[in-house]
Structures are given as structure tokens and as C-alpha cells.
Amino acid sequence: MTANSTSEPILQATGLVKTFGRVVGLDGVDLELHHGEVLAVIGDNGAGKSTLIKCLTGAEVPDEGEIRLEGERVHFKRPQDARAHGIETVYQTLAVSPALDVAANLFLGRELRKPGPLGTVLRAVDKKRMRQRAKEELAALGITTLQDVTVPVENLSGGQRQAVAVARAAAFGSKVVVLDEPTAALGVRESQQVLEMIANLRDRGVPVILISHNMPQVFEVADRIHIQRLGKRAAVITPKTHSMTDAVAIMTGAAQEDPR
């Protein structure tokens, strides 16, 4: 899973338009995500970051434009559609169920059943296997701070909860993982852990889209940066060729850049 197939993006959006009444959220946006990269999406408030991501993950349906996943045209009507295609999203609201334990949260909504009639007829869930898989998944992401997967999530710190959410996405996001402001609710050290997880995901070959306000974090972890401005893609830059000051200048319109 190296970046040999750079010719074809795994996820490609072209000419996305989304209006809310008279407000134009997206005004013909293009986006490409390649294999094995972390693509950051940044932009000022109201630049259309959230709307763009919602269109890619099925939370909103674009008015115009097309989305291609591995070259195939896809139409997402609801989040489940995107998920069924292997696109998993981590939300900034720490969307986990506090009273359930770590393993139960990882498999929430797609519990593993016991083999044989116990599972098929009585629909019994296989707690042992889910706990085992949860441990493996967390270990694969390099999350060493969650030894006990039977702890209720509410006993965890914000960073650990986000780790659970990221692990859930990684476990099932076979093609793309989207993280919407994953560090917004977190402290400095916890944010760092999440960034490490993102890097880990990429190293496992899972391409990541990261939406963030936090410039230093974006520049630390992203391979390419998609800058959104006034409902359009203003530029795509890399941390190697541009500085944070350049990025802010493009975001605010102080500098122009070829939007490719």
C-alpha cells in the first residue's frame, strides 16, 4: 500500500455545489485524496469546510457535482451510505456512548455475533471476540494508554475517548477516515496523542482527511493542505513549500494562489 497509484485519487470530488436557501455553502469545490496521505482541510469560519466534509461523508447531499471513490461514481444520501462504502468519520463531539465500555463502543451498531445458533437464532453477541478485536485494534494504532477495554468510556479522559472514536473509524474505515476537528475538545498532550494516531493510520495505508483550525497541528501531520475560501478551493499547498503565514494569507485572501 505505497503511494504508487498517485495517478488516480482514492476519493475525488469535482464541482461540488451546495446552497442553503440564498446562502452558497459550496461554490464548485474540487478535492482529491490520494492513497496513503493525510490531507488537511483548512479555512476560515464559513469557508465551507464543514459542508464539504458533510457532502463527502453523506451527511449532506450536494446540489451539483460528483464524487468518485476509487474511480467509481458514488451517491451518498445518508451517513450510513458513506460508511457502507468504507468511509468512516470521527466527529468533534466525541460521539461515543459514555456508559458503555470501550469494546462495546468500538463495535456499537455492528456487534459481532456468536458463532452457531446462539448467534444466528438467539442473536447473542460475542463479547470475548469483540474485546479481543478491540485490544488488537488499539494496539495497532499504537494506543498504549487503554489497557482495559472493559472500562466505561465515561471514566476516560477526552483524549482517550477520542482515541476510542478514532480506533472505531480505523477498524471499519477500510478506504478513507475523515476526522472533523478531532482535537477541538482536547488539551495539548491529548491532542498530541490524536496526531500520533493520525500518523499511525497513514502508516497503515489508510488515507485520512483532517479538518482543523489548528495550524501547527495541520503543518505537523498533513502531507498536503487543501485551503478552502468563500466556498471554493483557494489552493492546495504542502507544509514543505509553504509556511503557516502563507497558508493564513491564502485563507484570508491576502495572497492568491493557483487553486490546483
Next chain:
Amino acid sequence: MNQHAAAPSGPDLAEEFLDRSTPLGAIRNLLHRYPAISPAVVLIAAVAVFGALNERFLEPSNLSLVSQQVAVVGTLALAQTLVILTAGIDLSVGAVMVLGSMVVAQTTVQNGVPAPVGLALGLAVGLGAGALNGFLVTRLKLPPFIVTLGSLNVFLALTLLYSGGATVRGGDMPALLTLTGETFAVGGVNVTVGVVMMLVLYIALALILQGTAWGRHVYACGDDPEAARLAGIRVQRVLASVYLAAGAILAVAAWIQIGRSNAASPNTGVDLNLDSITAVVIGGTSLFGGRGTVWGTLLGALIVGVFRNGLSLVGVDVLWQTFAVGVLIIAAVSIDQWIRKART
């Protein structure tokens, strides 16, 4: 697995976020993880105190009486637990049970329907009532409190209209209907079939809630419906199924009630909706949803039964019994609030 040595030095482990600094904090964390402990302690203490105050309390005949008194409320409370776990509430449980019992009794005694068919009709009433409550909560998005306050009155009126206010005596019914009142001895204590049925329902629901995906989803929907939705759970469908399941349990409660009072009366058990909520709350299930167990509810129902029975044996006025139950409720909810603060 990874040993602790492999983890970065200490402070990030989950344990850090549990307050173990004081003995009180440690107790709170224990109660937080096992919410059924506090009602169990209260029940054991109550049994010990009443047993010491009055030697008749622990006699087999009295324990048998307590178990029979708990059977109906305990079954209603089981249905109530399911609804409260989703952060809802069902004020109509008593009314649905009474309507169900009247339909079972009248169709068999007056319309000459075979007893099994009569019971099936009772089940249909329970399921129908659950479907109605569930429809109003999930489709019209009305708060469960309002929905069931309305349906409580609707079902009460239907019961009186249908029965004409008349009681059907157990002696006139086929034996199958009063089977739930039959007793057999277990170690000197007379146990009714109704008590056994209640216990079987508890075991079944406990297994379902802990061991199936549906059970986990019930907790998740009550805990944080938005998080459940984002995890791909169809929250409205789970809620509707919960009210339906509660209706089925209420139909069984109707059967137990007929055996317990050896009659079907439109006026008996109407006020049990509040007792069922009391049992659930004392049992440590949170009214905010997502937290609690059916075993806590069983303990809660037993506590209320033991308090009422014990206080009357000691010779305390019935009004003071009600007073004591009221104090229990407030104490139980206070403890729940205190336990919830254990989260950081």
C-alpha cells in the same frame, strides 16, 4: 498483551480519572460501576432491621406474602425499566395492565372465548398499547411523559367503558387464568406461579439486555441518542421496539394480577404506575437513561414490598408507610446524582 511497562509512564492510564483519593471517593466509584450495590445493601439492612423488630417478619408465610405483593409491581417495574433506560418514562403501565386483565377476563367469561385465546387477546392489548405509545414518541416526537400521561387516561377510560365498571370474579374464570395465583412450596415458603413468571421475565430480559446487540443499543439510545445515531443505530426504531416490548411484559403482568387478586377489577392496580417508577428509581436506574440494571429494579421492588410489609407488622400507620417510601425515593435519586459526579 502489552504490559504496563510498555505504556508511557503512568498518568494517562484510565485509573487516573477515577477519584480514589478518599474512602468516600472509592465507594462512589464502586457504586458507579455496580449501581445495584446500594439497593442490595438497603434491602439487606431493611430485612435485618424488620427481622429484629418483629419475629413474624422472617416467617415463611410472611415472606411468601411479600413475594406475592411484589410480583405485580415487579413485573410492571420491569417494563418501566426498559422505558426508563431509554431516558423515557411510561405513566400508563398500570392502566395498560388493567385494560389487558379486563379484556382477558371478559372475553373468556362473558364471550366464552377459550382461555388461551383470551390470554392472546390480552397480549394483543399490551402490544397495541405499546405500539401506540411508541408511535407517538418516535413519529410525532412527543415527550414520553406527555404521551403516556395522555394514554394513561385513554386506557383508563377504555377500561371503564369496556367493563362497565364491573369486576369479574376469579371463581368464574377458567383455571388457566388464575393459574398465576396457584402456589407450591419451596423450602417451606409458598411461592406462586406468578412470582416464578416474574423471575423468568427478569432473567430473560437481563440476558437480552446484556447479551444482544439490541440490548446494547437500548443503553446507547438512552445514554446519548446523537452518539448512537452517528454510530449507525436507528434510534427511533429501537425506541419503538422498547415500548412494544414493554407492552408485551405488561400483558404478562395482567395475567399475574388476575391470579394475585383472584379477580379482574377495573379499579385494582391503576395507581401502580407510580409504584413501578419508585421501584426502578430505588433500584438505581437513572431517570436520565443509559444506566441501570433489571436486577436493581427487582431489588427496588423488593425494598418497597419489605418496607410496606415490615412497617405494618411493626404497627406503623399506612400513611407513614407511604411517607417512608417517599423518603426512599428522594434518597435514591440523591445517591444517583452523587454517583454521577464520579465522572470527570
